[in-house]
Amino acid sequence: MYFRDPIYFYNAVVFAGFPSPSEDLFISQVSLQDHLIKNSYSTICIKVSGDSMIDIGIFSGDILIVDRSLKPKNNQVILCVLDGKFLVKKLSKIKDSITLISENKNYPPITIKEYNDFNIFGVVIASIKKFL
Amino acid sequence: MIFLVDCNNFYVSCERLFRPDLNYLPIVVLSNNDGCIISRSNEAKNLGIKMGEPIFKIRNLIKKNNVNVFSSNFELYGEISNRIMKELKSFSNSVEVYSIDEAFLEIESQNYNFIAVNIVNKIKYITGIPVSVGVGKTKTLSKIAASIAKKKHKNHFILDDIFKTKKILSETPVKNIWGFGHKYSKFMINNGIMTAENLINTDRNWILNKMNINVLRTREELKGTSCYPISSIFEPKKSIRVSRSFKKDITSYKNLEKYISDFAFLASKKLRNENRRAHQLKVFIITNKFKYSNKSNYTGVMSHDFIVSTDNYIEIIKYSILILNKIFQQGLNYKKAGVMLNKLSFKDQYQTSYLEPKKSPNIDSLMEKIDYLNNRFGRNKVLISTQNLDDKSKINRRNLSPNYLNSWNDMPNLKI
Numbered sequence: 001m002y003f004r005d006p007i008y009f010y011n012a013v014v015f016a017g018f019p020s021p022s023e024d025l026f027i028s029q030v031s032l033q034d035h036l037i038k039n040s041y042s043t044i045c046i047k048v049s050g051d052s053m054i055d056i057g058i059f060s061g062d063i064l065i066v067d068r069s070l071k072p073k074n075n076q077v078i079l080c081v082l083d084g085k086f087l088v089k090k091l092s093k094i095k096d097s098i099t100l101i102s103e104n105k106n107y108p109p110i111t112i113k114e115y116n117d118f119n120i121f122g123v124v125i126a127s128i129k130k131f132l
Numbered sequence: 133m134i135f136l137v138d139c140n141n142f143y144v145s146c147e148r149l150f151r152p153d154l155n156y157l158p159i160v161v162l163s164n165n166d167g168c169i170i171s172r173s174n175e176a177k178n179l180g181i182k183m184g185e186p187i188f189k190i191r192n193l194i195k196k197n198n199v200n201v202f203s204s205n206f207e208l209y210g211e212i213s214n215r216i217m218k219e220l221k222s223f224s225n226s227v228e229v230y231s232i233d234e235a236f237l238e239i240e241s242q243n244y245n246f247i248a249v250n251i252v253n254k255i256k257y258i259t260g261i262p263v264s265v266g267v268g269k270t271k272t273l274s275k276i277a278a279s280i281a282k283k284k285h286k287n288h289f290i291l292d293d294i295f296k297t298k299k300i301l302s303e304t305p306v307k308n309i310w311g312f313g314h315k316y317s318k319f320m321i322n323n324g325i326m327t328a329e330n331l332i333n334t335d336r337n338w339i340l341n342k343m344n345i346n347v348l349r350t351r352e353e354l355k356g357t358s359c360y361p362i363s364s365i366f367e368p369k370k371s372i373r374v375s376r377s378f379k380k381d382i383t384s385y386k387n388l389e390k391y392i393s394d395f396a397f398l399a400s401k402k403l404r405n406e407n408r409r410a411h412q413l414k415v416f417i418i419t420n421k422f423k424y425s426n427k428s429n430y431t432g433v434m435s436h437d438f439i440v441s442t443d444n445y446i447e448i449i450k451y452s453i454l455i456l457n458k459i460f461q462q463g464l465n466y467k468k469a470g471v472m473l474n475k476l477s478f479k480d481q482y483q484t485s486y487l488e489p490k491k492s493p494n495i496d497s498l499m500e501k502i503d504y505l506n507n508r509f510g511r512n513k514v515l516i517s518t519q520n521l522d523d524k525s526k527i528n529r530r531n532l533s534p535n536y537l538n539s540w541n542d543m544p545n546l547k548i
Contacts, residue, residue, distance in 0.1 A: 041214075042215070045543050046544045046545070049545065084154075086152065088546070089548075117155070
């Protein structure tokens with residue numbers, strides 16, 4: 001996504017009569033973009049389906065915000081590519097061994113073997129769920 | 133030193149970014165209108181598919197080897213290119229974006245090898261696109277270094293050592309030197325100048341007499357004296373052009389009018405995106421040269437100068453049609469047409485004139501609303517009525533990938 005316009009969710013109130021004494025405080029607005037995205041040039045959005053991550057709150061239809069510039073750490077949710085397939089999993093790294101953990105007890109953990117073609121695409125920094 | 137950063141098989145790499153299942157498989161990307169091959173994966177190169185080859189010639193080869201074919205998706209490539217260039221700016225203050233997949237950087241350091249490796253790794257990490265780097269004292273030398281890196285299947289090559297440079301230049305044929313066209317290289321070969329090394333040893337007066345100053349500049353660059361400095365200043369476009377070759381020839385005025393309106397709308401949109409206004413409008417139509425003998429070939433061109441520069445969709449389309457009216461000749465097969473906007477100025481610099489026709493105060497806000505609706509709900513949701521509504525007949529993009537990065541509707545949809 002190329003995030004062009006910041007999205008504002010709060011606007012200064014305009015008074016018709018005497019200027020509001022708090023008007024000066026409204027100079028800076030809060031941008032949804034600043035809140036969700038650190039590096040817009042390394043960020044992508046993906047839409048997901050499937051139930052393997054429901055225990056951490058990622059459901060079908062959610063939009064994940066993925067930042068490629070962050071260094072993935074243990075227990076972070078990552079987007080990765082395993083043998084040509086995208087996966088969203090929790091990263092568990094013990095010494096040199098990498099295991100991908102699902103957040104649904106019906107899905108067993110996947111341990112990366114040497115013959116696997118594996119790379120990490122980015123760190124999932126947020127999930128957007130819309131109710132309407 | 134000058135670093136040339138060049139993306140490997142750029143369009144193919146972009147197509148692979150969100151299709152990891154296509155890694156290690158042959159892929160090609162086609163030019164506008166699905167005509168020729170303009171990018172190949174290494175696997176496709178190994179099959180013997182040539183750059184620029186028309187697709188219809190190799191249909192069998194493609195079918196037999198299951199080559200994945202993509203139409204060009206320039207929205208996607210442009211966005212990825214922007215991201216790469218942005219990242220390159222973290223390495224140097226002077227970055228010249230040379231093309232969609234190449235940039236020159238000026239970097240001074242003690243360890244060029246370290247920086248080159250760093251650039252390759254970081255661009256791959258942040259954007260997912262593999263690049264190779266050539267380093268030399270000048271742009272021309274960095275270009276040669278980059279081509280050697282590719283030849284040796286390495287991701288970087290540095291021309292710093294004098295003896296190494298001398299050896300490389302004696303092995304570089306003139307046709308591989310940056311900026312030399314077919315004509316000049318042929319002329320040089322006929323005169324015994326076979327390699328870059330030969331060119332350096334050629335007398336400068338002879339070069340000036342027989343060729344031109346640019347060849348002399350290139351000779352200086354090969355010797356290590358910079359003649360083409362990095363120009364990191366963004367030079368605004370001087371004109372905007374939208375033109376197409378048609379799949380089938382167009383004979384009727386009504387059809388051509390639709391296309392011209394479309395082109396005018398697109399050109400105006402580009403103009404408005406850059407916050408600019410145009411002083412001059414040019415429209416051209418060209419007949420199919422394979423259909424007619426040289427004599428009856430017809431090219432119609434005419435321009436119109438606006439009294440006051442404009443960025444108004446309706447005005448630009450209106451005058452485009454008026455021009456078309458004048459240049460259109462009945463009974464010919466038209467193959468190509470286009471609209472150009474020239475003499476551009478920035479919106480805030482525009483001059484009013486007392487000759488200015490009175491304009492409705494609502495017109496600017498109407499234009500803004502058109503932009504808003506098209507940005508919000510997707511391209512071509514609001515059109516001017518003369519435009520071509522049947523979008524699909526315009527160009528062939530049969531194998532177009534989604535616009536992954538720039539549209540909410542085309543976002544990658546992954547089963548996790």
